[in-house]
Amino acid sequence: GAVVSQHPSRVICKSGTSVKIECRSLDFQATTMFWYRQFPKQSLMLMATSNEGSKATYEQGVEKDKFLINHASLTLSTLTVTSAHPEDSSFYICSARDLQWSPGSGNTIYFGEGSWLTVV
Amino acid sequence: DAKTTQPPSMDCAEGRAANLPCNHSTISGNEYVYWYRQIHSQGPQYIIHGLKNNETNEMASLIITEDRKSSTLILPHATLRDTAVYYCIVSPFMFTGGGNKLTFGTGTQLKVEL
Numbered sequence: 001g002a003v004v005s006q007h008p009s010r011v012i013c014k015s016g017t018s019v020k021i022e023c024r025s026l027d028f029q030a031t032t033m034f035w036y037r038q039f040p041k042q043s044l045m046l047m048a049t050s051n052e053g054s055k056a057t058y059e060q061g062v063e064k065d066k067f068l069i070n071h072a073s074l075t076l077s078t079l080t081v082t083s084a085h086p087e088d089s090s091f092y093i094c095s096a097r098d099l100q101w102s103p104g105s106g107n108t109i110y111f112g113e114g115s116w117l118t119v120v
Numbered sequence: 121d122a123k124t125t126q127p128p129s130m131d132c133a134e135g136r137a138a139n140l141p142c143n144h145s146t147i148s149g150n151e152y153v154y155w156y157r158q159i160h161s162q163g164p165q166y167i168i169h170g171l172k173n174n175e176t177n178e179m180a181s182l183i184i185t186e187d188r189k190s191s192t193l194i195l196p197h198a199t200l201r202d203t204a205v206y207y208c209i210v211s212p213f214m215f216t217g218g219g220n221k222l223t224f225g226t227g228t229q230l231k232v233e234l
Binding site: 046091095114 | 154161166223
């Protein structure tokens with residue numbers, strides 16, 4: 001099946017530094033990728049939608065200057081958490097919408113394994 | 121996106137069928153029903169989706185009522201590895217552009233026990 005890979009799976013960074021998380025669709029092309037954040041025992045919260053070759057669309061309340069998203073190709077999107085603070089510690093998950101569409105089933109969205117960010 | 125309602129938790133004996141219900145009474149005509157599950161500390165796993173017809177794949181079956189206001193995900197022979205949070209999501213699809221974004225609710229915690 002379709003695979004979405006995230007890297008790194010776990011990262012620890014110091015307060016004030018920036019950290020980049022990559023999201024790759026390994027065996028399909030994705031014009032659209034999504035970034036989520038999940039705190040312990042809570043559901044996934046959509047942060048932003050990223051479209052290849054254009055600016056990302058952020059959900060209300062998400063700071064676009066803090067969470068920089070780049071979608072440079074049909075298989076890669078990156079999330080950079082800038083000036084990280086301990087409250088940014090969370091599980092970050094990306095998903096990718098398969099470009100291939102079929103009648104009756106539309107496009108399927110696949111998720112990565114997630115990346116644990118700990119800011120100390 | 122239309123909202124969904126799911127029971128917060130369910131238990132199922134291993135080897136038995138797990139039937140997970142979902143209400144989506146405000147679903148629009150162009151919205152699909154998607155099911156994902158999330159095993160602890162992992163990314164969500166796609167299970168199945170459908171528009172109006174019942175669907176079956178190697179993982180599960182999806183039964184959608186004729187009025188499309190509710191659906192049931194069926195895991196025919198649940199195993200301990202099926203213990204997870206199951207999310208029912210409704211979302212439109214688009215051919216191009218922003219595409220369908222998936223908004224997660226609280227889901228159903230399914231616990232499969234011996």
